[in-house]
Amino acid sequence: VTADFRPTVEHYLALFEPRGVVVAGASTHPGKFGFVALHNILASGYPGRVFPTNREGGDILDVPALTDLDDVPPGEADLVFVCTPAATNPGLLRQAAERGIRAAFIASAGYGEAGEDGIRAQAELVELAAELDMLVVGPNGQGVVSTPARLCAQIVAPYPPPGRISVVSQSGNFVSSFENYARASGVGIARAVSCGNAAQVGVVDFLEFYAEDPETDVALAYVEGITDGRRFYERLRAVCEQMPVVLVKGGATSGGARAAASHTGSLATDDRVFDGMCRQAGAVRATTIEEAYEVAATFATQPLPKGPGVVVVSTAGGWGVVTADALSRTELDLLPMPADLKAELDTKLPPRWSRNNPIDLAGSETKDTIPDVLATATRHPDVDAVIFLGMGIQGNTAKMEREGPFYPDHGLERIVAFHERQEHRYAAAASELIDELHKPVLTATELATSEPDNAAVQGVVESGRYCYPSSNRAVGALARLWQYSRWRQRREE
Amino acid sequence: MATLSEHASKELLGRHGVPLAPERLAATAAEAADAADAVGYPVVAKLCGDAIAHKTERGLVRLGLGDADAVRAAATDLLAAATPDDGDVSVLVAPMVSGSRELIAGLSRDPQFGMTVMVGVGGILAEAVADVAIRLVPITRVDAEDMLDDLATQKLLGEFRGEPALDRQAMVDVLVGLSAAAEADPSIVSADLNPLIVVDGRPIAVDALVELEGAS
Numbered sequence: 001v002t003a004d005f006r007p008t009v010e011h012y013l014a015l016f017e018p019r020g021v022v023v024a025g026a027s028t029h030p031g032k033f034g035f036v037a038l039h040n041i042l043a044s045g046y047p048g049r050v051f052p053t054n055r056e057g058g059d060i061l062d063v064p065a066l067t068d069l070d071d072v073p074p075g076e077a078d079l080v081f082v083c084t085p086a087a088t089n090p091g092l093l094r095q096a097a098e099r100g101i102r103a104a105f106i107a108s109a110g111y112g113e114a115g116e117d118g119i120r121a122q123a124e125l126v127e128l129a130a131e132l133d134m135l136v137v138g139p140n141g142q143g144v145v146s147t148p149a150r151l152c153a154q155i156v157a158p159y160p161p162p163g164r165i166s167v168v169s170q171s172g173n174f175v176s177s178f179e180n181y182a183r184a185s186g187v188g189i190a191r192a193v194s195c196g197n198a199a200q201v202g203v204v205d206f207l208e209f210y211a212e213d214p215e216t217d218v219a220l221a222y223v224e225g226i227t228d229g230r231r232f233y234e235r236l237r238a239v240c241e242q243m244p245v246v247l248v249k250g251g252a253t254s255g256g257a258r259a260a261a262s263h264t265g266s267l268a269t270d271d272r273v274f275d276g277m278c279r280q281a282g283a284v285r286a287t288t289i290e291e292a293y294e295v296a297a298t299f300a301t302q303p304l305p306k307g308p309g310v311v312v313v314s315t316a317g318g319w320g321v322v323t324a325d326a327l328s329r330t331e332l333d334l335l336p337m338p339a340d341l342k343a344e345l346d347t348k349l350p351p352r353w354s355r356n357n358p359i360d361l362a363g364s365e366t367k368d369t370i371p372d373v374l375a376t377a378t379r380h381p382d383v384d385a386v387i388f389l390g391m392g393i394q395g396n397t398a399k400m401e402r403e404g405p406f407y408p409d410h411g412l413e414r415i416v417a418f419h420e421r422q423e424h425r426y427a428a429a430a431s432e433l434i435d436e437l438h439k440p441v442l443t444a445t446e447l448a449t450s451e452p453d454n455a456a457v458q459g460v461v462e463s464g465r466y467c468y469p470s471s472n473r474a475v476g477a478l479a480r481l482w483q484y485s486r487w488r489q490r491r492e493e
Numbered sequence: 494m495a496t497l498s499e500h501a502s503k504e505l506l507g508r509h510g511v512p513l514a515p516e517r518l519a520a521t522a523a524e525a526a527d528a529a530d531a532v533g534y535p536v537v538a539k540l541c542g543d544a545i546a547h548k549t550e551r552g553l554v555r556l557g558l559g560d561a562d563a564v565r566a567a568a569t570d571l572l573a574a575a576t577p578d579d580g581d582v583s584v585l586v587a588p589m590v591s592g593s594r595e596l597i598a599g600l601s602r603d604p605q606f607g608m609t610v611m612v613g614v615g616g617i618l619a620e621a622v623a624d625v626a627i628r629l630v631p632i633t634r635v636d637a638e639d640m641l642d643d644l645a646t647q648k649l650l651g652e653f654r655g656e657p658a659l660d661r662q663a664m665v666d667v668l669v670g671l672s673a674a675a676e677a678d679p680s681i682v683s684a685d686l687n688p689l690i691v692v693d694g695r696p697i698a699v700d701a702l703v704e705l706e707g708a709s
Contacts, residue, residue, distance in 0.1 A: 229605030233629055273603045276627035279643065280636055331642075490635045 005130035007098040007201060012209040013078075014102035015135055016146040016191050019048055020077035021153060022101065024069060024109075025084035026060050026093055033107055035060070037143065038367035041081075044152035044159040049076055053224040063395030065223050068093040069293045071469045079103045081153045086139070090128055097132040104129070105302050107155055107260035112197040112362070113140055122199045133150035142172030145179065145262040147189060148215045149169040154194075162218035163188025164300040170195055171250070174222045177289050184452075186461035187297035190215040196470025202227075211242040218299035219243060219294060224250040229348035235279050240282030241491075244484050247283045248292040249274060281337035282487045284480045291476065297466040298477040304485040311333035311377045312358035312471075315365065316392030320358025323387060323471040331486075332385075334358070343379045348372055356446065361390075371429035378433045378441055385440040385482075386433075387474050391426055391467075393457030394419035420455035427459030434465070442478055443470035494682055495705050498543045500585050502703040506684060509677060511670035512663060514697045516587035525568035526561040528586035534688040535559045537699075542582040546702065557589055567675075590697050593654055595619075595688035598667055598698075600601050600630070600675050601684060610668055610677045614646050615688040628687040630675045637668040657694040662690075677703070680706045 021041060042061055051072050056064040068074060068082075069092060080096045082089060083087050093104060094293050111122040122139065129136040130277040135142065143154020147162035156172070160182035170177045172194035178224035182189045193200050203221050212215040219239070226232045239245055250270075271477045284299075286292035310332050314320040327334045327424035345353065348369070354360035359377060361369065363378065370390075378386050398419035401412050408416075430441045445453040448467040460467035497505065500518050507513045517528030518541065529536045540553040546671065548554050553574060555567040567586045575582045595615035603609050606629050612626035626643035628636050641650065641661055650659045675681050681703040689696040 228606060229603070230629070231608050233606060249700070270603060270627075272625060272627050273609055273629075276640075276643075277606055277629055278611070279626075279639060280628045299556055488641075490639070 003216055005133075005200075007135040009204070009209065009212060011102050011135035012069045012206075012213075015079055015137065015144060015193075016151070016213075017149045018078035018103070018151070019075075020051065020079075021046065021070075022051045022053060022055050022069065022072055022080040023153075024080055024096075025339075026054050026065055028054070028056075028058070028060050028084070031217065032042060033338060036109065036155050037081050037083055037153060038063070039360060040143075040152045040154055040157070044153065045150050046152070047150055051077060060336070071100045073380065074098075074405045075100045077101055079105065079153070080145070082106045082138075083155075084108060086118070086156075087140075090124065093125075093134065093136070102133070103135040104137070105141065105144050105153060106136060106196070107141060107143065108138075109140045111139040112199065122197060126200050136200045139199060140195035142175060142194040144194075145175075145192040148190075151221065152309075155172055158183055160192070161188035162190070164190055164215070165220055165296045166190045166206075166210045166213065166216040166218075167192035167220045168195060168203050168210075168222050169222040170203060171199065172196065172214055172223055174289060178220060178293055180302065181293040181297075183291070185293075185297055185466055187301055187464075187466045189390050193273060195285070199319060201430075202233055204239075207239045207245060217243070218296050218447060219226075219245045220296040221245060221247045221248065222289070222292070223247060226307045229277070232455070233281055234281055236278075237281035240487075245283045245284055246292050246299065246480075247294040248286045249386060268272050279487075282302035282345045282484065284484050286480075294388065294468070295464070295477050295480045298440075298442070298481055299484075301439045301465045302442065302478075302481065304432060304488075305384040305440050305482050306485065308333045308482055308486075309382055309384040310384045310475075310478065311335055311380075311386050313361075313370075313377055313386060313388045314358050314375055314389075315361050315363070315370070315393065317354070317360045317362065319389040319471060320354070320360045323389065323475060324358055326472040326475040329481075330475060332475065332482055335382060335384075338382050340379060341377065341382075344376055345373065346374065368473060370422075370426050371488060374426075374429055375433060378437055379438055383439065384443070385478055386430075387471060387478070388426075388430055388441060388443045389445070389471055391423065391443050392445040392451075392454050392490070395423040395457075396447060396451065398455060399451065399453075423455035424459040424462075427465075429467055430460075431463035440467055440481060442466075442474040444474040446470060495707060496543060496680055497703045497705065498541050498545065499539065499548075500541050500583075501543065502701040503698065504636075505673050505678070505681075505682055505703055506670060506686070506698075507699060508669045509685070512676065513585055513701075514590060514699070516585055519568065519584045519586055521685035522565045522568040522572070522631050526550050527565045527586045529558065529564040532586060532588045535562060535698045536586050537589050538564060538567045538571060539585045539587075540575060540579075541585040542575070542579045542581055544578060544580045545582070546585075548700075555606050555614060562706055571697055575677055584699050585647065587699070588700060590692045592656065592690045592692045594656070594659075594691040596659075596664070596691065596696055597625075597685070598670050598671060598689060599633070599686060600662075600681060600684040608681075610640075610675070612644070613666070614644065614649060630672045632669060632672045634665050637672075638667040640668060641665070645690050656691070659691055659696065660694040663694075667696055667698070682706055 152159040160179040317390040538699035597615040608630040626640040686698040
């Protein structure tokens with residue numbers, strides 16, 4: 001943020017929860033950003049008033065276009081989404097301010113990324129915004145999403161399901177990527193914004209708003225370049241003291257760093273310094289976009305573990321073994337089986353169970369075994385978190401039987417329904433234990449990606465949790481929760 | 494930029510709480526023998542001066558001196574080996590320390606994040622292993638503990654070949670001391686404690702080099 005103007009919470013609410021939206025430069029041409037932005041706002045069911053502006057007037061997507069921004073009724077719109085050429089924008093922002101608009105998202109290109117004239121235009125934009133007391137996001141950004149307001153003001157797809165993750169990105173396409181992961185996993189997004197050239201506000205400004213935002217539980221940021229490293233660190237740390245931040249940085253390798261410098265025009269730094277800075281600030285750094293979303297989804301759907309002790313519950317031996325391997329590569333511990341837990345499980349299971357952690361049921365389960373064992377293990381005071389494997393087998397059998405030539409005869413209808421019901425029970429049981437005991441319980445199966453309509457996967461999604469596509473991915477995500485939890489614990493002692 | 498002598502480097506860092514082994518500076522061979530008597534045998538003798546950075550390469554380090562005669566002879570040789578370019582020189586006498594584990598620690602300035610403090614695994618394979626943890630100055634004791642936890646080679650920090658585990662609090666003292674030195678003296682450009690030899694679990698800085706801003 002430039003020296004003399006700092007947007008307030010009210011400015012950010014004008015962006016994320018506007019009473020009405022003006023789409024400046026709305027177009028009748030379906031190939032233009034000014035069309036797509038209007039389309040996406042309307043198609044996602046934004047309940048407020050929408051005012052397209054177009055010099056020609058007429059209807060666009062059945063909404064009457066205003067020929068002049070001055071025709072917007074005062075106080076009816078808080079946000080202007082700008083798709084007009086850069087040269088017309090200063091006048092347009094003055095008009096918008098006159099109508100009571102406090103926030104502008106500028107999708108227009110032709111600024112800092114476009115030579116000396118563009119750099120000058122961008123500097124003037126920032127000065128004008130301060131003069132007008134206006135939050136200006138971008139320019140050259142892809143848009144803003146806010147599911148609590150049903151707002152999808154972006155020139156790209158998709159509109160994500162609602163959730164507790166809020167995204168800020170220095171690269172617009174990664175906002176789309178995160179939204180795609182939200183749709184795929186069912187773990188949704190509260191706010192998402194692409195900062196474009198970040199002329200007035202950048203990643204850390206949005207992180208600070210998210211820390212104050214009641215709709216946000218975890219922030220997810222993509223960064224490439226940082227201009228004031230020391231200040232970035234101090235502000236990031238203050239945010240992490242309030243809320244987990246998952247951060248992925250482009251340009252971590254020397255080849256990537258050169259690419260990032262030319263993309264954002266910022267100075268390359270030793271990646272080990274950046275990594276240490278993140279750890280010191282309490283930010284959880286992910287290596288990939290995919291991992292970043294998964295870790296953020298974990299923060300959004302699981303409580304923080306109070307310690308590193310993990311119990312693995314599995315219906316097959318091999319799964320437990322590889323999960324034990326994965327745990328040993330992290331700072332989590334495979335909890336040595338507590339004697340009283342072993343004795344309690346002995347009363348519930350036939351003798352062929354593993355009698356150790358991982359708890360391998362070895363095919364000994366009957367109708368109520370899995371929910372019962374899961375509850376017993378999660379309740380034990382030494383257990384900080386549980387990883388549950390073996391979901392989906394019954395659902396997968398059910399699917400093959402349902403789609404086979406014999407269904408619904410030969411008793412298949414009944415058994416298929418039973419299997420699918422059981423999978424939903426397991427997912428619900430895991431979810432209820434999380435709420436009751438405030439301990440993480442993560443479920444993993446490759447069916448999350450191979451058969452996303454599997455009853456178990458659907459059960460997990462319906463319970464509002466994330467279904468991990470492998471046990472090692474579940475372990476990785478849980479390890480990052482423990483990293484953050486420990487960071488906080490050590491600083492509260 | 495100007496470098497400080499090993500002794501001056503250690504004095505500067507020691508003032509901010511970096512723990513160091515006892516050592517003495519001697520102007521003559523006779524003083525060197527007295528210094529050795531005081532710190533205890535065996536000792537190491539090194540030629541020391543602000544302009545001398547690469548002592549080992551120039552053969553200006555004598556190890557494992559067991560008695561006063563050996564110290565006198567070594568000190569005489571070292572003082573004779575000084576060239577006019579070395580400026581004012583003296584002989585640094587310190588107890589010989591040995592251990593199978595070496596760490597490194599230091600300060601350096603990052604162009605984006607400013608002064609940073611570093612800890613890493615030392616020894617001849619240090620560069621290849623590249624097992625280091627970095628934080629921004631200033632650090633707290635908790636930050637320093639996190640740094641030690643961040644090192645991948647944790648086995649080196651536990652009990653090792655019959656030697657006790659690294660005294661982590663002593664290593665935290667080193668890192669917090671470095672951070673305090675950098676905060677107190679903004680003219681510090683970089684500092685290297687290389688190596689810190691782990692003796693009975695305690696990290697002992699056997700060499701130190703501080704670079705300061707400005708001309709010498």
